[in-house]
Amino acid sequence: MTRTSSSDAPVVAGAPAPAAARPSRLRSAGRLLAGRVVSAVVVLWGAATVAFFAQQLLPGDRATVILNIRTGRAQRRTPEELEPIIAQFGLDRSVLQQYLDFLRGLVVGDFGTSYQQFRPVTAILGEQLAATVTLSLVAIAISWVLMVVWVTLTAGRGPRVGAVGSGVDVVAAGLPHYWLGIILLLVFALGLRWFPVMGGTGPAGIVLPALTLAIPLAGFMAQATRTEFERALEQPFVVSARMRGMGDTAVRLRHVLRHAVLPAVTLSGWALGATLSGAVVVESIFSRPGIGSVLVTAVNSQDLPVVVGVVTLVAVVYVVANLAVDIAYTLIDPRVRLS
Amino acid sequence: MTALRPARSPSRPSRRRAPWSLAPAAALVGFLGIALVAPQVLATHDPFALDYAAALQPPSLAHWFGTDESGRDLYSRVVFGTRESLAIGLGAAAVGLAGAIVLGALAALGPRPVAAAVDRLLEVLFAFPALLLALLLIAIAGPSALTQILAVGVGTAPGYARMVRGQILAAKNSGYVQAAVALGHTRWRILRAHVLPNALRPLVAVFALSVGQSIVWASSLSFLGLGVAPPSPEWGALLDAGRTYIVQAGWLVVIPGLVIVALALTATTLGRHLQAGLERGEK
Numbered sequence: 001m002t003r004t005s006s007s008d009a010p011v012v013a014g015a016p017a018p019a020a021a022r023p024s025r026l027r028s029a030g031r032l033l034a035g036r037v038v039s040a041v042v043v044l045w046g047a048a049t050v051a052f053f054a055q056q057l058l059p060g061d062r063a064t065v066i067l068n069i070r071t072g073r074a075q076r077r078t079p080e081e082l083e084p085i086i087a088q089f090g091l092d093r094s095v096l097q098q099y100l101d102f103l104r105g106l107v108v109g110d111f112g113t114s115y116q117q118f119r120p121v122t123a124i125l126g127e128q129l130a131a132t133v134t135l136s137l138v139a140i141a142i143s144w145v146l147m148v149v150w151v152t153l154t155a156g157r158g159p160r161v162g163a164v165g166s167g168v169d170v171v172a173a174g175l176p177h178y179w180l181g182i183i184l185l186l187v188f189a190l191g192l193r194w195f196p197v198m199g200g201t202g203p204a205g206i207v208l209p210a211l212t213l214a215i216p217l218a219g220f221m222a223q224a225t226r227t228e229f230e231r232a233l234e235q236p237f238v239v240s241a242r243m244r245g246m247g248d249t250a251v252r253l254r255h256v257l258r259h260a261v262l263p264a265v266t267l268s269g270w271a272l273g274a275t276l277s278g279a280v281v282v283e284s285i286f287s288r289p290g291i292g293s294v295l296v297t298a299v300n301s302q303d304l305p306v307v308v309g310v311v312t313l314v315a316v317v318y319v320v321a322n323l324a325v326d327i328a329y330t331l332i333d334p335r336v337r338l339s
Numbered sequence: 340m341t342a343l344r345p346a347r348s349p350s351r352p353s354r355r356r357a358p359w360s361l362a363p364a365a366a367l368v369g370f371l372g373i374a375l376v377a378p379q380v381l382a383t384h385d386p387f388a389l390d391y392a393a394a395l396q397p398p399s400l401a402h403w404f405g406t407d408e409s410g411r412d413l414y415s416r417v418v419f420g421t422r423e424s425l426a427i428g429l430g431a432a433a434v435g436l437a438g439a440i441v442l443g444a445l446a447a448l449g450p451r452p453v454a455a456a457v458d459r460l461l462e463v464l465f466a467f468p469a470l471l472l473a474l475l476l477i478a479i480a481g482p483s484a485l486t487q488i489l490a491v492g493v494g495t496a497p498g499y500a501r502m503v504r505g506q507i508l509a510a511k512n513s514g515y516v517q518a519a520v521a522l523g524h525t526r527w528r529i530l531r532a533h534v535l536p537n538a539l540r541p542l543v544a545v546f547a548l549s550v551g552q553s554i555v556w557a558s559s560l561s562f563l564g565l566g567v568a569p570p571s572p573e574w575g576a577l578l579d580a581g582r583t584y585i586v587q588a589g590w591l592v593v594i595p596g597l598v599i600v601a602l603a604l605t606a607t608t609l610g611r612h613l614q615a616g617l618e619r620g621e622k
Binding site: 039042046047051054057170171174175176177178179182183185186190273274276277278280281284295296298299300302303304307308310311314315318 | 459460463467468469470471474475477478479481482555558559562563564565578585586589592593596597599600603604607
């Protein structure tokens with residue numbers, strides 16, 4: 001959720017790219033993107049392999065384990081009881097065969113069958129995905145608004161305001177989701193009764209969960225944006241805009257902000273992954289449906305196909321989002337080379 | 340950050356007064372230190388004594404943090420929970436940092452194919468939400484304090500490993516290492532005498548930062564019911580137990596959460612201060 005390292009700041013080429021011919025720049029960008037896609041596929045294959053062998057690590061006979069997870073009991077099973085399980089999960093085949101089947105399933109979008117619910121994992125996730133993705137996107141949108149307003153108001157206004165501004169950034173970025181969520185729940189749902197206590201899927205029910213995800217994210221992005229904002233305020237184009245008689249607010253909104261938000265654009269791909277994992281906690285607090293609550297239930301009952309399905313799904317979303325950000329970034333600012 | 344301020348006494352630049360913001364941090368560390376060694380000194384009640392007549396009382400003079408559903412004194416439970424909470428936080432930070440050193444060193448110093456593979460792996464894992472890695476581990480091993488330590492450690496290691504890798508590479512390419520190579524020192528001696536000390540010194544500060552983060556992560560897992568189970572006064576378990584009574588007794592969740600947030604902020608403040616001190620020392 002929060003990382004203290006600042007090494008995920010974008011790599012901005014200090015000097016403009018040398019005056020290379022346009023086609024060759026496009027070609028090298030294309031080659032780099034192709035490289036990224038290949039490494040993304042390798043990464044997903046690696047994640048899937050780890051996930052598959054993780055399932056083999058469950059102690060005991062797998063058919064017995066699956067049946068016990070399903071019924072919620074721990075007992076010895078007769079061969080007659082185990083037979084349908086072995087047939088359904090293909091446990092009579094060699095591990096290599098199972099592994100290949102598993103990979104083939106992933107390629108066509110089949111994550112296997114839940115141990116607990118005996119339904120395809122994709123069906124379970126498909127029902128819940130929309131709620132979580134909506135929550136993530138609303139949270140990212142809110143965090144952008146909060147971050148832009150807060151930074152524009154407090155950055156570059158002298159040491160005192162700056163100290164308060166960045167202090168709030170640090171505290172906000174460090175707030176654990178569970179605690180923030182509970183405070184919001186206590187104050188706005190139980191105290192003031194502005195919002196429903198049990199989330200629900202209506203528009204009123206999404207406000208508090210989304211805020212819970214958005215506030216730490218806004219604090220985190222504000223740290224990166226603030227540095228960039230203060231640097232941009234000292235650029236020559238700001239001086240020239242001021243000399244043209246432009247007011248302070250207009251300079252901030254029209255010139256400085258555009259430069260300052262670039263690092264936050266880079267972070268947005270990461271933010272999608274972060275909010276998806278933050279949703280695990282938030283959905284639990286607000287009793288919202290979604291893949292987060294599916295994941296917690298699955299971890300509790302050791303329903304590994306579901307856990308693996310969620311992890312793989314988030315990995316895919318994450319990889320795709322970051323590729324999109326990389327592409328968007330080179331389009332926004334051609335000086336930025338793909339690193 | 341303080342480069343513009345002239346040093347008051349140039350002869351002893353390191354003897355600067357600690358900033359005022361460290362005072363509350365130091366006070367909390369002192370308090371937790373006592374709670375760690377001798378919790379009975381600080382506690383006002385027996386943390387496990389049941390008293391159903393005094394159940395779910397709000398904070399008062401008799402019960403500073405209120406009481407839980409069985410009438411146990413929350414303040415005393417928080418004090419007695421310090422040991423386990425800190426043990427999990429320190430353990431996870433140690434696991435994470437040890438993993439980070441091994442992976443970071445491999446990525447920076449290993450033979451080329453190994454280094455490239457580890458580097459790639461780190462890039463991916465760094466980006467991947469740590470909570471999901473932790474949950475995957477717990478799904479396999481089942482919830483317990485030990486799993487919690489391992490899960491949080493594994494979740495946080497990749498980020499720090501990238502930092503270690505960067506530090507080692509910077510030291511490896513520095514002038515003093517080139518000088519040592521030119522002097523004909525052996526590879527092992529250069530590594531031990533120059534590269535590792537310089538690359539690993541910043542990790543002291545990182546460890547402080549990491550303890551705070553690890554406690555927050557670990558308590559998130561407990562909060563989800565995937566860590567230490569409720570009868571224990573571990574802070575995350577207090578949160579988990581208090582959730583049931585959030586409507587009647589909000590303090591059961593708010594106060595343990597506040598303690599965790601305070602500790603995390605303290606660790607961050609101390610870590611940053613240490614970091615700044617180390618950077619000043621290097622100049």
